[in-house]
Amino acid sequence: MSERNGAKDGGPRFDCRIGINVGDSVEQDEDIVGDGVNIAARLEGLNKEYDTSIIVSEQKRDKAGPERIGFELIGEVLVRGLTTPTRIYKFGAS
Numbered sequence: 001m002s003e004r005n006g007a008k009d010g011g012p013r014f015d016c017r018i019g020i021n022v023g024d025s026v027e028q029d030e031d032i033v034g035d036g037v038n039i040a041a042r043l044e045g046l047n048k049e050y051d052t053s054i055i056v057s058e059q060k061r062d063k064a065g066p067e068r069i070g071f072e073l074i075g076e077v078l079v080r081g082l083t084t085p086t087r088i089y090k091f092g093a094s
Helices: 002-006 035-044 058-062
Strands: 018-020 026-028 031-033 054-057 071-077 086-091
Touching (some): 018 035, 031 035, 054 058
Parallel strands (some): 018 054
Antiparallel strands (some): 026 031, 054 086, 071 086
16 A cells, blocks of 8 residues: 555555554444444544554553554643543554
């Protein structure tokens, strides 16, 4: 995507925004709901603000293993629906 989006030929851009979190979720009326899904959706909405394609919660980053390669701390944000700030990370290339 970075290569395609960096092309100067005026071709179409492909922008992808992803929020990743870990948490409980359930299927309800052919949809997936729960805190884990809600927080991931809120993180996805922050990508443009922080100029990155993938934002990961600290909870998910901690499950990535001891190396935790590719994560860059963005900071703490107050995610709508939560009462305490959530530490978030960029993952991979912007």
